[in-house]
Amino acid sequence: MKKKNLFQRISSSFSSFFRSIRNGFTGFVNRFVLGDIKTKLSYVIMGFGCLARKQIGRGLLFLGSEVIFILYMITNGVFYLSKLPTLGTTTQGEVWNPELQIYEITQGDNSMLLLLFGVATICIIIGFFILYIWNTKMAYEMQLLEEKGKPLPTFKQDIKDLGNKNFHITVLSLPIALTFAFTILPLIFMILMAFTNFDKNHQPPGNLFTWVGFRNFSEVLISNPMWQQTFIQLLIWTLVWAFFATFLNYVLGMILAIIINKKGVHFKKMWRTIFIITIAIPQFVSLMLMSKILADQGALNNLMVTLGWITDGERIKFLTDGNIAKIVVIVVNLWVGIPYTMLITSGILMNIPQDLYEASKLDGASPIQQFMHITLPYMLHVTTPYLITQFVGNINNFNVIYLLTGGDPKSLNLCQAGETDLLVTWLYKLTVNEQNYALASTIGIIIFVLLATISLLTYNKSNAVQEEDTFA
Amino acid sequence: MTNMKTKNAIVNTICHVGLTILAVIWLIPIAWLLMHSFRETPTGAFPSALIPETWTFDNYIKLFTDTQLFNYPRWFMNTLVVAIASCIVTTILVLLTAYAFSRLRFKARKPLMNVILILGMFPAFMSMVAIYHLLKAIGLSQSLFSLVLVYSGGAAMNYYIAKGFFDTIPRSIDEAAMLDGATKNQVFWKITLPMSKPIVIYTIMQAFISPWVDFIFVSVIMKDNYQKYTIALGLYQMITRENIQQYFTQFCAGAVIVAIPITILFIIMQKYYVSGITAGGAKG
Numbered sequence: 001m002k003k004k005n006l007f008q009r010i011s012s013s014f015s016s017f018f019r020s021i022r023n024g025f026t027g028f029v030n031r032f033v034l035g036d037i038k039t040k041l042s043y044v045i046m047g048f049g050c051l052a053r054k055q056i057g058r059g060l061l062f063l064g065s066e067v068i069f070i071l072y073m074i075t076n077g078v079f080y081l082s083k084l085p086t087l088g089t090t091t092q093g094e095v096w097n098p099e100l101q102i103y104e105i106t107q108g109d110n111s112m113l114l115l116l117f118g119v120a121t122i123c124i125i126i127g128f129f130i131l132y133i134w135n136t137k138m139a140y141e142m143q144l145l146e147e148k149g150k151p152l153p154t155f156k157q158d159i160k161d162l163g164n165k166n167f168h169i170t171v172l173s174l175p176i177a178l179t180f181a182f183t184i185l186p187l188i189f190m191i192l193m194a195f196t197n198f199d200k201n202h203q204p205p206g207n208l209f210t211w212v213g214f215r216n217f218s219e220v221l222i223s224n225p226m227w228q229q230t231f232i233q234l235l236i237w238t239l240v241w242a243f244f245a246t247f248l249n250y251v252l253g254m255i256l257a258i259i260i261n262k263k264g265v266h267f268k269k270m271w272r273t274i275f276i277i278t279i280a281i282p283q284f285v286s287l288m289l290m291s292k293i294l295a296d297q298g299a300l301n302n303l304m305v306t307l308g309w310i311t312d313g314e315r316i317k318f319l320t321d322g323n324i325a326k327i328v329v330i331v332v333n334l335w336v337g338i339p340y341t342m343l344i345t346s347g348i349l350m351n352i353p354q355d356l357y358e359a360s361k362l363d364g365a366s367p368i369q370q371f372m373h374i375t376l377p378y379m380l381h382v383t384t385p386y387l388i389t390q391f392v393g394n395i396n397n398f399n400v401i402y403l404l405t406g407g408d409p410k411s412l413n414l415c416q417a418g419e420t421d422l423l424v425t426w427l428y429k430l431t432v433n434e435q436n437y438a439l440a441s442t443i444g445i446i447i448f449v450l451l452a453t454i455s456l457l458t459y460n461k462s463n464a465v466q467e468e469d470t471f472a
Numbered sequence: 473m474t475n476m477k478t479k480n481a482i483v484n485t486i487c488h489v490g491l492t493i494l495a496v497i498w499l500i501p502i503a504w505l506l507m508h509s510f511r512e513t514p515t516g517a518f519p520s521a522l523i524p525e526t527w528t529f530d531n532y533i534k535l536f537t538d539t540q541l542f543n544y545p546r547w548f549m550n551t552l553v554v555a556i557a558s559c560i561v562t563t564i565l566v567l568l569t570a571y572a573f574s575r576l577r578f579k580a581r582k583p584l585m586n587v588i589l590i591l592g593m594f595p596a597f598m599s600m601v602a603i604y605h606l607l608k609a610i611g612l613s614q615s616l617f618s619l620v621l622v623y624s625g626g627a628a629m630n631y632y633i634a635k636g637f638f639d640t641i642p643r644s645i646d647e648a649a650m651l652d653g654a655t656k657n658q659v660f661w662k663i664t665l666p667m668s669k670p671i672v673i674y675t676i677m678q679a680f681i682s683p684w685v686d687f688i689f690v691s692v693i694m695k696d697n698y699q700k701y702t703i704a705l706g707l708y709q710m711i712t713r714e715n716i717q718q719y720f721t722q723f724c725a726g727a728v729i730v731a732i733p734i735t736i737l738f739i740i741m742q743k744y745y746v747s748g749i750t751a752g753g754a755k756g
C-alpha cells in the first residue's frame with residue numbers, strides 16, 4: 001500500500017467527512033419515505049415509534065428530552081440565539097429617579113453572558129439534533145425488526161447492554177460530558193472572543209462588545225506595529241526557548257543517565273535519589289526560591305559581594321538584564337528538567353542492544369562516537385512522541401517563566417510584555433492584568449495553529465520513520 | 473592491559489567527581505531552603521551569610537499560630553480537601569477513559585482520540601477565563617467545589633499514560649474471560665483493574681499532587697478571596713515585594729511542610745511513574 005502524504009490525508013479526511021454528511025442526509029430522507037406511520041410520526045413526536053412498539057423506557061426518554069428541549073428553547077434558547085448576532089444593544093445606563101433623588105442603574109445587556117449562553121444554546125441544539133437523528137434511525141430499525149417478526153429489545157436488555165455491548169457509552173459519557181463543559185465549551189467561547197472587541201474599554205456589564213471579524217488577527221499580524229513587533233519578538237523567543245529547553249534537557253539528561261548507569265560507577269541508587277528529590281519538590285517552590293536567590297539583592301549576589309568576588313556596584317543582573325535573563329531561565333530550566341529526563345531515559349537506555357556497543361568497540365569507536373551513532377539515534381527513534389510533547393509543553397511552559405522572572409525585564413518596545421515573556425505568559429498578562437480578552441484569544445489561537453502545525457508535521461514524519469525502516 | 477585498567481580507573485574517578493559536583497549544585501537550593509526555614513527573621517530576607525547564625529523553630533510555629541494575615545492552616549486544609557476530592561473524581565475519569573480507548577472498539581474511538589489530541593494543543597490557560605465566567609453564571613465561583621470541578625473536569629484528556637499501560641496487558645486474557653461469559657463491565661473491574669495496580673497508584677498520586685502545586689487556576693478562580701486560597705497561591709503572597717522582608721523565612725518553612733509529603737509520595741511512586749511513562753509515552 002502506498003503511503004499517503006499529509007495533505008492527501010487531510011483532503012481525504014475532508015472528503016470522507018462531507019460524504020458522511022451526504023449519506024446521513026439521504027438516509028434521513030429514505031427512512032422517512034420507507035417508514036410506516038409509526039416511524040413517520042417519530043419524525044415529529046420523538047420516541048413515538050418506540051412507544052407504539054411498547055418500548056416504554058426508550059420512548060419516554062426520547063419524548064422527555066424533546067419536551068425539555070422545547071421548553072428550554074421557548075424560555076431561554078430563542079432569546080439567546082436572537083442576541084447572538086449583535087451581542088446586545090442596550091448599554092447599562094444611569095437614570096435619574098426623581099422620587100428617590102438618586103441615579104438608578106438600568107440593566108443593560110451583558111455581552112459576555114449573552115455570548116456564553118448563546119454558545120451553550122448552539123451546543124444544546126447540536127446535541128438535540130444528534131439525538132433526533134438517532135431517534136429516527138431507531139424507529140426505522142425497530143420497524144424492520146418488527147416486519148421480520150423478530151423480538152424487539154426490551155428496556156431491561158438496553159440497560160444490560162450498557163454493561164457489555166455498549167460499555168463504551170457507560171464508560172465515556174461522564175468523561176465526555178465533563179470535558180465538554182470544562183474544556184470544549186470554554187474553548188469555543190474563547191475562540192469566538194478573538195473575533196470581538198472585548199478589551200478594557202468594552203467591559204461588561206458596563207459596556208457592550210461586539211463582533212469585529214478578523215480585525216484582531218490582521219492587527220497582530222499586519223497593521224498594528226506595536227502588537228506586531230511584540231508578537232514577532234515573543235514568537236522568536238518562544239521558539240528559541242522551546243528548542244533549547246527541550247533539546248538541552250534531553251541530551252544532558254541522557255548523558256547524566258548514561259554516567260549513572262555506567263559500569264564502574266558506585267552508589268547508583270544514591271545518585272538517582274539525589275536528583276529525583278529535586279523533581280519531587282513542587283516546582284513552584286523551587287522556582288520561587290530560585291527567583292529570590294538570583295534577584296539583584298538576592299542571596300547569590302549577596303554572597304559574592306561578601307566573598308569579595310564583586311563589589312556592591314557590580315551585582316550581576318541575573319534576572320533584570322534581558323539577555324542574561326534569557327540565558328538564566330534556560331539554565332535554571334536545566335536544573336528543573338535534567339533529573340526528569342534522567343528518570344525517563346534510564347529505563348529506555350538499558351533496552352539498547354548491548355552487542356551494538358560491543359561491536360562498535362571492537363571497531364575502535366570512542367564513547368563520543370558511540371553516543372552520536374548508536375545511543376542518540378536509538379533514543380530519538382524511540383522517544384520522538386515524548387520529545388514532541390516536551391516541545392509543545394515548553395512552548396506553553398507557563399510556570400518556569402512566570403515564577404522565575406515574571407516575564408521581566410520590561411521593555412518599552414513591547415506591548416504589555418517583558419523580554420523573557422513567552423507567548424503564553426503574555427496571554428496570561430493580557431487577560432489577568434489588561435483584560436484585553438480579544439487580543440489574548442487571538443494570541444491563543446495563533447499558538448494553537450503553531451503547535452498543531454509543528455505536531456502534525458513531526459508526527460507524520462516519525463510515523464513514516466517507524467514504518468519504513470525499523471531500527472536495528 | 474594495565475594501561476586499560478588505569479584508564480578505566482581515571483574515567484571512573486572523573487565520573488564520580490563530576491557526579492558529586494552535580495549533586496551539590498542540585499542540592500544547594502534545597503539545603504538553602506531548609507536552613508532558612510530555621511533562621512531567625514530580623515536579619516532581613518537575604519542575609520549574606522550562607523548558613524544562618526541563629527536557629528529557631530519560630531517560623532514553623534508562627535505559620536500555624538499567627539494566622540491574621542496569612543492563614544496557613546486554613547490554606548493547608550483547603551488544599552487537602554480539594555486534593556482528596558479531585559483525586560477521587562480524576563482517577564475514576566482517567567481510568568475509565570483510558571480503558572475505553574485501550575480496550576473497547578467503537579465507531580467514535582479514533583475521532584474522539586483525535587479531538588482530544590487537538591484540544592490539548594490549545595494553551596490550557598486560554599479556557600480559564602471562560603470557565604471562571606461559566607462558574608460565576610451558575611453561582612459557583614470562588615468556592616472550593618468549583619476548584620475540584622476545574623481540576624477534574626478536563627482530567628479525562630490525560631488518559632495517554634494509563635492507556636499505554638492498559639495496552640500492555642494481553643487482550644487474550646479479556647477474550648478468555650468473555651468466552652466464559654463475563655461482561656465487559658466485569659472484565660474491567662475483576663481483571664483489568666487488579667492487574668493494573670501500578671498505573672492506578674500512579675494516577676491517584678498524580679491527581680492528588682496536582683492541586684498542591686497548581687498556581688494559575690487557583691489565582692484565576694479565587695481572585696482575592698484569601699480564605700479560599702490553596703497552599704501554592706498563599707505562599708506566593710508571602711514573597712511579594714511588600715511581604716518578602718518579613719515573611720521570607722516563614723515562606724521557607726511553609727514550602728518545606730508542603731514539599732516533604734510530596735517528595736515522599738514521589739519517591740514511592742517513581743517506579744510506577746517511569747514504567748507508566750515508558751509504556752505509555754514512548755510508544756506514541
